[in-house]
Amino acid sequence: MEQTPKANRVHIGFFGRCNAGKSTLINMLTGQPIALVSDVAGTTTDPVSKAMEILPLGPVVITDTAGVDDTSQLGPLRIGKTKDLLPRMNLAVYVLKTEAAPTKEDITWLSLLQQQKIATLLVLNEVGSVTGDAYMAANASVLERFALPYIGANLLNNAKQSTILNQLGAMRPKDQEEEHSLLAGLVEPQDVIVLVCPIDSAAPKGRLILPQVQMIREILDAHGMSLVVQTDEVASSLAKLGVTPKLVITDSQAFEAVAAQVPADIPLTSFSILMARFKGDLKTLAAGVKAVKNLKSGAKVLISEGCTHHRQCDDIGSVKIPRWLKQAGYENLDLQWTSGGAFPDDVRSFDLIIHCGACMLTRREVLRRLEVSQEQGVPIVNYGVLIASLHGILDRALSPFAAELQ
Template identity: 60%
Template sequence: MEQTPKANRVHIGFFGRCNAGKSTLINMLTDQPVSLVSDVAGTTTDPVSKSMEILPLGPVVISDTAGIDDTTELGVLRMEKTEEVVKKINLAVYVLRTDEEPTSDDMHWLGLLKQNNVPIALFINEINDINEINVENKEKVELNTANTDKVELNTADKEKLESNTSAYIKSHKGLSDLATVIGSADFTSNTKRIELLDLLGGLTPLDVEGEQTLLQGLVEEGDAIILVCPIDSAAPKGRLILPQVQTIREILDYKGLALVCQTEELPSMINSLTHPPKMVICDSQAFDRVDELTPHTIPLTSFSILMARFKGKLQDLVAGVNAIKNLKPGSKVLISEGCTHRRQCDDIGTVKIPNLLKKQGHTDLQLEFTSGGAFPKDVSQYDLIIHCGACMLTRREVLRRIECAVVQGTPIVNYGVLIAALHGILERAISPFIDEIKG
């Protein structure tokens, strides 16, 4: 519980050409050997991600990407992977070298980041200039990413580097139009490391949760919240799933009372309380039974609906419910999950939801499934998208997927909204948020 979930961290992507110095910069900024560094071009192939704490940024996920000028046979596939990173990150660091002119590839990727509204920190690698200074001073410097403060340049040397970087930026005016901040990346200076971290810390990340919480506006000090967490064959052994853990933690943060039980124990828990609970939150798969067991004077919703409110646009997901009644034999439905896990015999996405649709008379549907980072660019072919609660995805990625569906005119719902609608209890399940949805 003490660790920030990966999906709630600020995601920072590092971009640039092969041997621009991305991996070395990551190791310098993090003060750890996160990325493999080599003079061999193309050392970084697929994106490499690492969760960590970096002050003043706090909890982050660092993603090192392949060089954008990768000309190997797998280069096209690697660029597709890099493009996926662009769509998920909250901040971008782009690395150029003072001894290399910006190419059309550089401008393309900087433009793509700008097009996606990602704040860009452009760091100019001065390594060639530093080597020239060292040659002039007849000093041989061994660049060691585990000991980045070996070299302390004198004032004259620092002024020379700043002058070279300034001249580089002025000679390529288009860079200033694309980047949010620009800094010179002297990998040998610990002082420069702090300066670059401050530049990153001054940026406003795109589409992060920020101060918003799962239970914002729903819980106050002293409120009792009952969480119904069924333990079935799909439940992980020895632990709760992430949305349940996050909800418990937030109740405690609000100084509320988190009461946890399984479905059939709900009535006895309610009866044991002196005052009715403020709310009951259940696993969506138990919606119908929990609805029967919970007096209608007590608000009821699900973890999945809370996640939909927290991560994306609940009103769009609720609006997608109207498409359910229009499904007919042959309709194409995409069922998408944000995580990748081993399928159980009663898996919710591939088994329970399809069976629930059949019980409601929606037979002979063309079902397709995606998981993890996979999500089609073209969703116009589908009559409906059914998405999970997205606890493992960043808010930016969830908003992108919802926008992708809305722009292409494809209705989208999430698991909790769909299941509540099919059981005829959607109005009750979204009643705690009805003002937000209408607004």
């Protein structure tokens, strides 16, 4: 669990007004002094995240945020940073002190969490003699419309620690990674899966990239067998196998070279396409590739990556994809790029969005980006689907998923 990638963890955000007790609650739940606690309003400025393991939740990322009523000079910027976090959160904990009724800021933020469809637990920081139950009864007219589960607790002790953790565990959302599988329906015991993992200048030194590692683990979990080879070893490896592999999975950048070596009767797809199926909605991304044919000179295209890595000399997003588009006849495109957590809320000015495999993003974040694109009528396609299309092997790359794409 200590090595679980952040994108595969449950992300829990702690929200509330300044001095509501967010940081105190985090420290109480984790049993560690993770968040800085002070009576001074605005102690937490930028969001602070920590990846850890909390039973019964397992691997999580917890994020402490600035007060939603921060009135300091930098308050609006801090609140903006907190709002940017919402699309990534699987769960939310909203903290209220029982000494005062909910304010307009509280109602605004509870409404935002509801709009974002984030499962939210209300923790009532019991101050003085006002219990959580009494607070809810006194403020029912304001809070009942949110229909939130709540727990009253004295945050200065850990008497309610297990109660809160168990409640959060019971609220696990359906859009987290462990509810899904990268190779769902594609691998069974004793199946042989060939993984083509190019080792070039872009490959990380001494290790494989995350999708490749995750694929190997899933094959092992299914009691299948994986054969890991480089691009120029595919044909010779297949000849030596003695059995027909169930599936060949390649890095999208090597699609053309690998397709030429794999017989037509052996299913072939890419890590990126499988990741798109795992993280988001493959049907939407497969449909989005049709928009490529309509790109005219000057068309505006957003190329979005989920990670923030150092650009290589032959980087896929900034170099290879633009080159392949140009080779396919799409010239003079207005290309723009985003990376990491950056993704515009308004994409209506774009004719097409090209997104990476999103191995570093949570499924919730990927689904949000797809939703933004669909609501604003902008087609979106994933790297693997686009590359397969530009190399003329899209039908073959999607054939393992024919039934679910109908």
